Amino acid sequence: MLCQLAAMNKNFFFITCLVAINVLAYGQAPPPPAYTLSEVLSIGLEKNPLLSQYRNQELIVDYQVKSGLSGWLPEVSMDGEYTRYFSQPTAIFPDFNNPESGQFQEVRTGIPFNSSLSFSVNQQLANNELIKYHQQAEPLKKQASQSLEASKIDLVIQLTVAFYDVLLAQVQVQLTEEDLRRQEKQLQDAKLLYETGITDAIDYKRALINIQNSQSALYTYKEQIGTKKASLKALMGITKESDLFLSASFDTLVNDIYLDTLEAPARESRIEYQLLKTRKRIQEAEIQYRKRRFIPSLSAFYNYNILYLSPIGNELFEQGYPFSLIGLRLNYPLFQGGRRTFDIREAAIQLENLALEEQNFTNQLNAVHQEALSRYKNQLYQFKIQEKNKQLAGEIFEVVSMQYEAGIKNFLEVIVAETDLRVSRINYTRALFAVLTSKLEVQRARGTLLTDY
Secondary structure (H helix, E strand, C coil): CHHHHHHHHCCCHHHCCCCCCCEECCEECCCCCCECHHHHHHHHHHHCHHHHHHHHHHHHHHHHHHHHHHHHCCEEEEEEEEEECCCCCEEEEECCCCHHHCCEEEEECCCCEEEEEEEEEEEEEECHHHHHHHHHHHHHHHHHHHHHHHHHHHHHHHHHHHHHHHHHHHHHHHHHHHHHHHHHHHHHHHHHHHHCCCCCHHHHHHHHHHHHHHHHHHHHHHHHHHHHHHHHHHHHCCCCCCCCCECCCHHHHHHCCCCCCCCCCCHHHCHHHHHHHHHHHHHHHHHHHHHHHHCCEEEEEEEEEEEEEECCHHHHHHCEEEEEEEEEEEECCCCCCCHHHHHHHHHHHHHHHHHHHHHHHHHHHHHHHHHHHHHHHHHHHHHHHHHHHHHHHHHHHHHHHHHHHCCCCCHHHHHHHHHHHHHHHHHHHHHHHHHHHHHHHHHHHHCCCCCCC
16 A cells, blocks of 8 residues: 555655547557647647638638728729510601791600610729728728637637646546546555454445445546536537547646736737727728718719611621710719718727727736736635645645554544545645636736637
8 A cells, every 4th residue: 555655645646647548349459649738729720610700700801801802903894785676666757848936846855776885994083981991901901800800719719728628637537537546556455454343334335435435526527527528528629529639748737837927018019909000000091981981082084885776687786886985973962951071070089999998908808917917816826825735635645554554643634634645635736727827817917818829
């Protein structure tokens, strides 16, 4: 038993490498690949469906901008028409033979068979809508890119927390299985002492209660693994049929808990602040657009037309009558009922709201950072305490076990020491992942969380 305890407490080996091994029905298969945190983040950032939607939205905005700016290029169009009159229109004309009579005559006009083909070229020279597209093109694309980055930050945090949750469930299973092996040995010893008449049934029943509690906890932890894995696979965009195996180094996890607590947050590093600045640029361009609504729209056009006229259908296209023209088209809004003024005031208030939102963000930045930093410091302190408790609990259990074997301590004290050891190991593991999770919130508050994986 002493050798078993020494091995159990040495370097807390149970989390050094968490690799699940598949056991097939006909023998032992090679270990399946186990994903590290970096690999989980890389897969999630590539396959997560919600993030893919943000990528598509970035492409949509790019195409929308290109579509808007294409209005500066000349537009070429073609129109064709074919007409067959069954009853030709009638026109009223004066009596040209006797104009002084004041009489009118009805005259059938037009040709029974008509066809026309028109080619037109239109070039915008001055257009307020196109000027707005030009001014907002770059900030609109930047806003889409920043929205994608913000969603990446959220996904990195969600994936990392889900990764830690699965690891925690796996570690709890591993620790409980170790407890059960140790408790089974205690149960056998207590049963042997009871059967030989050295002790009564109390020690045996206490050992049985202890092992049944551990079996109940083990069942709960195993169920949690399935639930946590399902959540992680959903975030990673992995199909439900495939299994998921994770790997992590205990030394790496412990080394990753530390960060510089004296570093101050910079609002320029926060993606939320960057998005606010971009939205202000877009709104400023919107105000300028509404102020320019008094500017007329001016475009140049060129039309080339061919008419085909014939009283006989099969001779319609034997003779064409072409004509062409060039000109300018001007549209100038003279009076709009004050709509332009009202629209400018509305856009100005929206810009003011964005400025107030920026001010509020700046005011809240230090408070949010301080709250996250305080939570991190508290979790780090708790981790240090639990680390000491785990070491002390191991030492106490080892001494009590030796004294029990020497007949100095009773079995109840062994059960108490074993319970303290089990609880301290679980608390230590939970404290480790709690401080890692709180570190993520500090990095988010500082705008230093990495999304390139």
